[in-house]
Amino acid sequence: VPFASNSLYDWGDAMNTGTYGSMQIHVPSYGEVLFGVNRWARNDPKIDIGIGNQPTGHPDWTFADNSDIYTLKKLSVLVSKEDNIDPAVFAPNNKAVGTADTEGYKLVYDLPVATQATYGTSLVPYHVDYHKSVGTFERIAYYIELDDNWLWVSMNAFTDDASKIGVPTFASGAIFQQAVEDVNVFSSLAGMEASGITGNIEFWPNDYSTQNVKGIPNASDDAYDFGDIMRTTGDHGSMQIHNTAKGMTIFAYNNWNSNRVGAIGIGPNVVGEPDWTFADNAGQYTTKRIQVFVK
Template sequence: MLVGEVWLCSGQSNMQMPMAGWPPKCPLENSDAEVAAANHPEIRLYDTPRVSTEDPQERIDAAWVVCTPETVKTFSACAYYFGRKLRRDLDVPVGLLLSAWGGTRIEPWTPPCGFEGIESLADINQLVQKTLPASPLYKKTMVEYLAGMKQWLENTRKAMPLDRYVTAPPVFPEELILTGNQQTPTKLYNGMLHAHIPFAIRGAIWYQGESNHREGMLYVDKTQAMLNGWHKLWGCDFPFYFVQIAPYQYGAEDPEVLARFWEAEAEIVKTIPKTGMAVINDVASLNNIHPPNKEAPGVRLALLAEANDYGMDVVCSGPVFQTLEKQGHALKVVFDSAKGLSTRDGKAPDWFEVAGEKGVFEKAEAEIRGNSVIVQSAEVTEPLAVRFAWHKLATPNLMNGAGLPAAAFRAGKLPEPENPAVALVPEAVGFRVVYQLDIPADANYATERPRYAVDSSATDTEPFSTVAYFLELGKQDGTKQYVFASMDRFAETLAWIGVPVNSSEARFMQKVGNLTVRSNVAGIEACTGSDGGNIEFWPGNYGSGNAENIPGATGLFDFGDVTSDKIPGYGCMQVHNWKAKQTVLAFNHWGNAGTVDIGIGNSTGKTRDWTFTGNAGEYTLRRLTVMVK
């Protein structure tokens, strides 16, 4: 028996990845030599079996083992390097309690109580509460079901002697059953963490996020939820150190999606006490989501623990953005943790960009001066904002004297774009513009993003609860049509409310709440806060089918279409008021070659949603503005 430091090691595949690697596709650097040298009697390893369960498990079928070349082969490389660093520097026994599962999201690792009280996660909390037999919501739903079943039994008993037909019994409410797999909220906490709760731990290390990386700032709330639950159940606000996920290709995805997630990870450190982030953008493998260098993240996590929990005088962080100052036609970026600021290749700092009033970021020249970097661009004479490593493939060279790299960030403030709807629609006041698109008559976004005239999705970090669309159409005779449609937020990120091209990952066929419509087009029914709205946003083909059971949908009033697997395909961006049997706005056929379909209100053609009209050439003005508040 040993007495020492025990750390929980959790996350998805980059935490799970063993010292032997997963060759040939996912090898580990120096694997053979490191495994052969892994004789550490005072490091103990515990590998929790991968199990997802409906109920919290009280026992786990595993045991502590001594760290040897044989046992370490299948054990987490990141956790091993973390533990080895602590063992060497602290000279005390170290226990590594591994509980990781590749490909998993953060929600299944979160206890039910963690979701409580976080507004942005209220929908998840409600789903979870319905599956807990002790919760008021579960009991209420069950009581209602049992009452219905009781009434059915009584009616059936009365009907049978009279030879009358009997109706089907009430269907058991499926939402009371915690179904699903290892991605279902709470199921990995139940199966892989709950049984560890009675045992003391010093803290937790975490390597996860790839499966949540499209969520931006919402990930901060989800991390807070997980830690709220862990801390409450363990009865201790232990420290939590995590690895910022590495640069990676992620297919044809928008290059800024990952950058916004890095920003969210950095926000965790700013807003949640006793947290720290290990940056690894200098050891990435851009075409392998599992970087083969696991020593760097493990050691950097250990440095965070040594500095913050063990009182050691070590540098535990790379350069961190501190302030931004205007200096003539340049910007001065001041860093914290920047002693010995330099670059790992001896060249000028790279991956800096600046933007001015136009809001367009241009590559910047950068020069190190003490703990600062001076950035400027000939293309931007009056810079207002800067961003660094703001691309999914960014592997910047900036580091401090300890060899630790700087993390991605953005700073400064760009002018807010004008909202053209305000002058025409009082309800548009207070909205801020996220996208503005002058739509080409032959728009084809099969392989590229729309060329927005305004795109503040990368710089707008304010929360929002309402989304609005303003479509303007102008004809050659000077007449102008417009429609404004606002609705409750239906997407988790700003990246999903623009044109739903394939790379955006946006797919929506659903009802929307609080639909408000204003238009100057005859026949458009104005409404305020209606529950009769629905949207159809997708990059592929579509047809009738009404999978979402939208009331009143038919082959003619086709606001209940079904998307197909052909992506990219025709492309659809439609807002409907199904209660009024009206298409509010439609922008179709932007997903492949041909003329765009576009319209306000119902088309008089074969379908009411303007599909196959190819009419965009009739308009000299085709402008879509997307806004939020």
């Protein structure tokens, strides 16, 4: 199991004989325990219980012996009779709420971004994925949160396939290098806001080079920016949205396929490649979140 230890009780253990008991749910790609309930099968006076990683000792709460510190301890199990819940109940609930553009959108994907991702060999671990039940849509919006900074960018739909509007992985088959219309931008960062502009997107899972293959005005053939060319090989990955008129990146998430440190940014990168290629900066953020909406 990725990132599991052979010396600690965590998300990659081996079942033995005996009656200790384990009820644990994990997200290995993030090195994260969601919750653990242990030592409930042998009538001990206390059990081990916790939410998230145990900050000291074993991450999965084994041997925590801590149930007596809680007055209320409740575990509920729920099921849905449908394969997908109506995403209408998951309207925007983020720092962009209250801006003029968020009304009427439904959440399709919610992704806590990993510092090092392996989307090339595994499914993207969305916390919310309602692409199968979202129905038809005319607009797509992306919300990005990096610690205290955030961005909301919406546009006319560039596809009618909701499976292709998240991170453009090999599995999704999403490859888009094109103009997008009626783009609105709101952000906590100055100089980002825009209304009704033309933008362009560069979405693909492959490597890419600096050649301005689409002839985007003012894009460089020598820098990674808002006008590059996708290669047919490699797995660097590009999920970029640009302001074509201003010649600047609105948002970029790169290098998310092969367990390398990702590159992510709001606005243009002022040090290095303008579209954040090779920035390798994902580890500097505590909160890294991408949400995708439609209406």
